[in-house]
Amino acid sequence: xxxRNGSGYARYSCALLLLxxxxxxxxxxxxxxxxxxxxxxxxxxxxxxxxxxxxxAFALLSAVADACLVVGLWALALAWLSRRRWTVMQxxxxxxxxxxxxxxxxxxxxYQVGAVLGRMASIPILWEVSGGGFQLMLSQAALHAVPLxxxxxxxxxxxxxAVWGIGxxxxxxxxxxxxxxxxxxxxxxxxxxxxxxxxxxIVSADRxxxxxxxxxxxxxxxxxxxxxxxxxxxxxxxxFGLLSRPRDPxxxxxxxxxxxxxxxxxxxDENGFAGDLPADVRAPATxxxxxxxxxxxxxxxxxxxxxxSFRADRLGRSRNGHEITPxxxxxxxxxxxxxxxxxxxxxxxWSRAQLFxxxxxxxDGQDTWxxxxxxxxxxxAHFSGQDDSxxxxxxxxxxxxxxxxxxxxxxxDRRTSRGNSAGSLQISxxxxxxxxxxxLTDYSQEQARNPTGTPLFxxxxxxxxxFPYTHEExxxxxxxxPLSRYDIKAKNAEGVRATYDNTxxxxxxxARRIVERFREATGGRDHAILVTSDHGQALFENDLxxxxxxxxxxxTRAPFILWGVGGDWPEPLGIADVRGLLQRNLxxxxxxxxxGSTPPRARFNLxxxxxxxxxxxxxxxxxxxxxxxxxxxxxxxxxxxxxDLYGPDDAQREVPAEDRRRAFDELIWSWxxxxxxxxxxxxxxxxxxxKRPGAA
Numbered sequence: 084x085x086x087r088n089g090s091g092y093a094r095y096s097c098a099l100l101l102l103x104x105x106x107x108x109x110x111x112x113x114x115x116x117x118x119x120x121x122x123x124x125x126x127x128x129x130x131x132x133x134x135x136x137x138x139x140a141f142a143l144l145s146a147v148a149d150a151c152l153v154v155g156l157w158a159l160a161l162a163w164l165s166r167r168r169w170t171v172m173q174x175x176x177x178x179x180x181x182x183x184x185x186x187x188x189x190x191x192x193x194y195q196v197g198a199v200l201g202r203m204a205s206i207p208i209l210w211e212v213s214g215g216g217f218q219l220m221l222s223q224a225a226l227h228a229v230p231l232x233x234x235x236x237x238x239x240x241x242x243x244x245a246v247w248g249i250g251x252x253x254x255x256x257x258x259x260x261x262x263x264x265x266x267x268x269x270x271x272x273x274x275x276x277x278x279x280x281x282x283x284x285i286v287s288a289d290r291x292x293x294x295x296x297x298x299x300x301x302x303x304x305x306x307x308x309x310x311x312x313x314x315x316x317x318x319x320x321x322x323f324g325l326l327s328r329p330r331d332p333x334x335x336x337x338x339x340x341x342x343x344x345x346x347x348x349x350x351x352d353e354n355g356f357a358g359d360l361p362a363d364v365r366a367p368a369t370x371x372x373x374x375x376x377x378x379x380x381x382x383x384x385x386x387x388x389x390x391x392s393f394r395a396d397r398l399g400r401s402r403n404g405h406e407i408t409p410x411x412x413x414x415x416x417x418x419x420x421x422x423x424x425x426x427x428x429x430x431x432x433w434s435r436a437q438l439f440x441x442x443x444x445x446x447d448g449q450d451t452w453x454x455x456x457x458x459x460x461x462x463x464a465h466f467s468g469q470d471d472s473x474x475x476x477x478x479x480x481x482x483x484x485x486x487x488x489x490x491x492x493x494x495x496d497r498r499t500s501r502g503n504s505a506g507s508l509q510i511s512x513x514x515x516x517x518x519x520x521x522x523l524t525d526y527s528q529e530q531a532r533n534p535t536g537t538p539l540f541x542x543x544x545x546x547x548x549x550f551p552y553t554h555e556e557x558x559x560x561x562x563x564x565p566l567s568r569y570d571i572k573a574k575n576a577e578g579v580r581a582t583y584d585n586t587x588x589x590x591x592x593x594a595r596r597i598v599e600r601f602r603e604a605t606g607g608r609d610h611a612i613l614v615t616s617d618h619g620q621a622l623f624e625n626d627l628x629x630x631x632x633x634x635x636x637x638x639t640r641a642p643f644i645l646w647g648v649g650g651d652w653p654e655p656l657g658i659a660d661v662r663g664l665l666q667r668n669l670x671x672x673x674x675x676x677x678x679g680s681t682p683p684r685a686r687f688n689l690x691x692x693x694x695x696x697x698x699x700x701x702x703x704x705x706x707x708x709x710x711x712x713x714x715x716x717x718x719x720x721x722x723x724x725x726x727d728l729y730g731p732d733d734a735q736r737e738v739p740a741e742d743r744r745r746a747f748d749e750l751i752w753s754w755x756x757x758x759x760x761x762x763x764x765x766x767x768x769x770x771x772x773x774k775r776p777g778a779a
Contacts, residue, residue: 096172097265100179101153108149108186109142112302115190122298124572132294141295144284145302149186151277152304156182158270171264186303193301281308285326296723328722330355341721342704344762345755357751366756367694367710370653370663372441375455380670382459383609383647384539386601388594389438390616391431391469391546392630395422395642397587403562407584410595411614411644418612418646419685423654425695425711429618429630429638432474433700434658438615439480441662444702444761446768447478452662453485456540459670462486464522467544468515473505489518491546499547499554509546511556512593519543519597523604530606539605543597545590548620550629552583560588576623583622611647611669611682615658634697634709634718636733649683655711656687657695689713696753702761710750717746 116122123132132141160178169177285305288295299305309326317324321340323331329341332355343353348362397407398415406412426434427443436445439452456463464487465471471490477483491498491510500509519541526539547557551568559565563581571579598612619638621627630638641658650668653660668685690713697709697718709718715736716729726747730736738746 097175097263100175101157104153104157104179104182105146105150107183108153108304109145111187111190112145112149112304116298116301132292132298137292137295140288140291141298144288144295144299147277147284148281148299148302148304148308151274151281152186152307153182154270154277155274156185157265158267158274161264161270162267165267174264189303189306278308281305282312282326285309329724332356344758347759354755356755357748360752360755360759364752364756366760367696367753369443369657370441370660370667372450372455372663372666375459375666375670380459381609382461382538382670383611384601384605385456385461385541385669386598386610386612387540387542388597388612388614389435389542389544390590390614390642391544391549392618392620393548393587393590393616393642394583394619394622394637395424395616395640396637397584398642400584402581402584405561405588407561407588408591410591410598411642414598414612414614414646415644418644418648418682419652419687420645421643421652421654421656421687422640423687423689423713424615424641424643424656424658425636425639425697426616426618426641426658427696428698428700429634430700431617432476432479434617435476436479437657437659438661441659443657443659443696443757444764445479446765447475449479449481451481452665453481453540455662455666457484459538461538461540462526463540463542464526465489465542466515466519466522467491467542468510468512468546469544469549470505470508471544487522489522494518499556509549509554511554512545512547512590513556515543515545516593516596516600520600523600527604527606536608538608541601545593547590547593548583548586552579552586557586557589558592559585560592561585571628573623573626573628579628580622583620609647609682612645613648613661613665614642614644615661616641631699634699634707634711634716635729636716639697639709639711645685647682648685650685652685652687653693654687654689655693655695655713694753696757698754702754702757705754708750708754710753717750719747719750 113123117124123138132138157178160181161174164174164177167174281304285296285299285308288299312326313324315324316326316334317331319331319333319335319337321331321337321343323329323340324334327341331340332352333339339351339353339355341354341356345353345356345360347360350359352359398411398420400407427437428434433445436449437443439445440449441452442449453463463485465482465485467490469491471477471480471482472492482488491508494510494514495503495508497510497514498508499511500507502508523541530537547554551571553565557565561581561584563585564578565582565585566575566578571582594614602610618630619636619640620630621633621635621637624637625633625635627633632638643656645652648665648669650664650671652664652668694710694712697707697711697716698705699707706722707718707720709716713731715731716727716733718727718729719725720727726743728736728738728743728746
């Protein structure tokens with residue numbers, strides 16, 4: 084390619100333009116990272132960095148990765164333009180625009196998808212939480228498809244117009260005639276050197292400070308580079324290559340990778356963790372739903388109050404001289420409550436499906452407790468302050484089989500959330516209470532007209548404690564000044580907790596009114612009440628805000644109150660145990676019970692041999708797994724290869740290397756045993772489906 088050597092700034096236009104492209108990409112990435120994840124100041128479901136050293140390291144690693152991508156895109160663009168009779172400045176401008184369009188276009192698309200689906204930890208997590216729901220993600224993103232297409236089309240037209248104008252200007256005035264176009268060979272050599280540097284930077288980030296990897300991961304340059312490197316180095320085509328996390332234990336054996344099912348006692352460690360699965364190890368015990376014999380059963384009216392992002396440690400606590408949850412405290416004193424109830428996976432979709440279905444690995448179309456109550460002749464009513472279609476929840480929960488259904492979509496115009504997408508829509512407890520009250524009025528009138536004694540199963544989901552923990556319809560019950568969502572930062576941690584506590588007090592008041600209305604509408608009949616939640620919420624403990632990032636108690640412990648339910652309930656209790664335990668205990672007639680006698684009370688019994696298994700987000704390919712027992716929590720982050728041990732108070736503890744190894748082996752073998760169990764259940768369901776009449 085012929086170029087002209089000259090003097091002046093034009094000689095350096097290529098280098099300056101390259102540098103400008105790198106700076107633009109890095110800057111925009113940083114701004115979007117802060118806007119979407121508050122990576123530099125802390126925010127909901129986010130990990131953040133602070134301090135000059137960490138910020139400088141991030142800037143350097145980011146620049147290396149972006150420079151690699153930009154130079155590579157320049158090389159591709161100029162190779163394609165080499166045969167076109169364009170001016171030098173047109174070619175440089177086109178290469179620059181191309182190198183900006185790819186990363187910034189990816190940034191824009193991912194930012195929009197994140198805005199539609201809600202602020203969660205990452206797009207991979209969103210994929211897993213929706214059960215690999217690419218269709219769900221697309222259907223939600225389609226709500227913004229038209230404006231997104233318009234923006235991209237306008238950007239493309241503006242870029243084409245700029246290149247055309249530059250060509251006309253250079254031909255007319257000779258502007259930029261001294262500029263030179265780098266040879267493809269030089270660019271590819273530069274790309275190769277930067278590629279090595281970028282790979283070293285990405286690997287180093289994991290070793291230097293794992294939080295750096297959290298920030299680098301969403302960058303388009305890192306996404307593309309790691310994807311290409313993994314694809315090229317995935318020799319055995321099992322989906323794992325260099326830079327894959329977790330690592331591939333056998334790069335040349337496609338049957339062995341981190342998420343392969345470990346075959347019991349076959350002498351091979353298929354997944355590379357803790358050796359071969361021993362023959363005598365069993366999965367952690369769970370209470371399996373077995374069905375109900377309806378003959379002669381007690382049939383109380385049942386109310387389930389399901390809370391969103393509600394921390395169990397708010398029960399029994401006070402702020403500014405006021406009890407945060409006076410009604411829940413009263414209900415617990417009259418009935419029974421557990422301080423050792425935990426969710427398996429701190430995500431609403433999975434946790435709620437585990438509660439309804441009584442399975443640690445729920446699936447679309449599963450039978451749920453809705454079927455239990457319908458089989459006993461109950462009227463089943465479902466009320467939710469959020470959009471319960473999100474994440475294919477209708478199929479997971481069996482909501483198509485309820486007698487009365489209401490969720491926030493029916494009052495979307497009265498929402499308290501900024502958006503009305505499936506992942507973010509919320510309404511106030513006051514609106515929800517109006518709807519519950521109206522339904523119970525109709526129910527009681529129908530019962531008066533037809534006094535058949537048809538019992539009621541009523542589910543009410545209160546969501547006000549979801550991020551940003553406050554809205555304009557809440558009352559000031561604790562004498563606090565709630566923070567706006569823009570003030571939710573680590574430096575305001577105590578204010579965030581005060582804001583959250585006031586909302587928790589509002590939810591407690593809502594529960595009191597719902598229970599009072601429920602008891603009134605059912606005429607004081609024999610009844611039972613269950614209060615629990617989908618997960619907890621980190622409020623800047625360990626520098627985290629939100630849920631789904633850790634398995635510690637602030638995110639996985641759930642309030643669990645039973646009123647009017649008897650029987651024995653083992654601890655620690657997993658949320659998937661609840662359906663089976665209700666089948667076993669709710670419908671039993673207590674000994675010597677007479678009408679008007681004291682309601683039965685559950686007995687919570689600590690079992691030192693019992694453990695609750697945790698995982699995020701899906702059991703077949705989790706990011707973090709954990710085992711919770713009476714002695715504390717063992718947690719392993721597969722992506723970062725980090726093992727953490729916690730005591731009963733969730734304080735991290737150090738133990739001898741031999742004990743760490745034993746704890747690690749027990750955790751891995753529990754996971755592998757559960758994998759074996761749930762995969763076997765899935766195979767049996769598939770087999771029954773194939774044998775069903777009319778099946779293809």
